[in-house]
Amino acid sequence: MTPAERRDSRDSADPLAPHRARFVGSESPLVYLDGNSLGRPLRVTAQRLHAFVEGPWGERLIRGWDDAWMDLPLHVGDRIAAACLGAAPGQTTVGDSTTVLLYKALRATVGMRPDRTEIVAYADDFPTDRYVAASVADECGLALRWLEADPTGGVTPEQVAAVTSERTAVVLLSHVGYRSAWLADMAAITRVAHGAGALALWDLSHSVGSVPLALDACEVDLAVGCTYKYLNGGPGSPAFVYAATRHHEHLVQPITGWMGHADPFTMGPDWRPDPGIRRMISGTPPIVGMLAMQDMLDLLDDVGMAAVRAKSVALTEHAIEVADEVLAPLGVEVASPRDPERRGGHVTLQHPAMREVVAALWQRDVLPDYRDPGGLRLGLSPLSTSFAEVSRGLETARDLLADLTA
Numbered sequence: 001m002t003p004a005e006r007r008d009s010r011d012s013a014d015p016l017a018p019h020r021a022r023f024v025g026s027e028s029p030l031v032y033l034d035g036n037s038l039g040r041p042l043r044v045t046a047q048r049l050h051a052f053v054e055g056p057w058g059e060r061l062i063r064g065w066d067d068a069w070m071d072l073p074l075h076v077g078d079r080i081a082a083a084c085l086g087a088a089p090g091q092t093t094v095g096d097s098t099t100v101l102l103y104k105a106l107r108a109t110v111g112m113r114p115d116r117t118e119i120v121a122y123a124d125d126f127p128t129d130r131y132v133a134a135s136v137a138d139e140c141g142l143a144l145r146w147l148e149a150d151p152t153g154g155v156t157p158e159q160v161a162a163v164t165s166e167r168t169a170v171v172l173l174s175h176v177g178y179r180s181a182w183l184a185d186m187a188a189i190t191r192v193a194h195g196a197g198a199l200a201l202w203d204l205s206h207s208v209g210s211v212p213l214a215l216d217a218c219e220v221d222l223a224v225g226c227t228y229k230y231l232n233g234g235p236g237s238p239a240f241v242y243a244a245t246r247h248h249e250h251l252v253q254p255i256t257g258w259m260g261h262a263d264p265f266t267m268g269p270d271w272r273p274d275p276g277i278r279r280m281i282s283g284t285p286p287i288v289g290m291l292a293m294q295d296m297l298d299l300l301d302d303v304g305m306a307a308v309r310a311k312s313v314a315l316t317e318h319a320i321e322v323a324d325e326v327l328a329p330l331g332v333e334v335a336s337p338r339d340p341e342r343r344g345g346h347v348t349l350q351h352p353a354m355r356e357v358v359a360a361l362w363q364r365d366v367l368p369d370y371r372d373p374g375g376l377r378l379g380l381s382p383l384s385t386s387f388a389e390v391s392r393g394l395e396t397a398r399d400l401l402a403d404l405t406a
């Protein structure tokens, strides 16, 4: 077989290939390479949404809260924990956006280290993480210590150790870097934080549903993550927060609403937090937003994260191989780690003309993402992306780049 034939045979050899047909739009020639910004919907989700309007909402009405909705954030949290996080039940809940939950989680961690004066965060992390770190530092009178690291290779335990000290309250870090997909060593970095007496707060937005996690085994303190990326929850679906049981008693978050109260319906004079993870909830949870992700969790339960990760690695290896063959001759560089053990589920390809290339790709129904500087980002959602789709997208990029630079 030629290299091209070998590549073309990959979908027929892929045991997960049949799952792609479960996603809306999979029959169209559109090439979707942005599943890490917004996952495709599952076909069964249309039925779930319709049935919800007719039944639990339309028929049960206010009784729905007693039937299921009061506990739904905890129930779905436990499902995410079991399917993806490597976390025992009772430590995860769903609600708010990632940004808001990150704020609540960061304030809670800082509150657990009242004698400490610094927050450690990564200088090139996703904007929300940097902005929230800055505002919490400001609000709580703490200093920010920025971690500097190579944007492709990402943050190492040694770099974290170099800026972490007896002054550090918390180390905040993405598990998978949003630009290059570097994959941090969660166990080692959490150990470094703990060695200094600090807490570790992880942002799992680009790993949940793509890279298997072991939050309990790594002794992570708190974590947050997004559900509209690899969990296919739909635009703006609510995020989740994990807090290890050992911290619940001391976990005080800043938005003390009635729904995190130990007994919401006493409507008493003072806020008394629920003893468990429910204390991270503030107001009425977004029930409608929790529907679609349950279909993806069903599918992840069936397939298992080990198989999902194997496909994810195969897809990113494939993308790098095709890029090396068809795009490298035009000056395109792979700006993601080449070692799959150090890489999450996306691949970034760099060239000064990429902004124009990505705009032209969108015109042709090839949808990757663009991130400065000059980065074409391929988000390869393992269950909804085919190998042929990746090849087709990159070959189209080659044609456009060749025209642009001719």
Ligand SMILES: *Cc1c(COP(=O)(O)O)cnc(C)c1O
Pocket: 097, 098, 099, 100, 126, 128, 129, 174, 178, 203, 205, 206, 226, 239
């Ligand atoms: C996608 C993403 C978010 C999203 O935050 P929202 O509040 O949902 O907009 C946050 N952090 C990281 C690292 C992300 O990748």
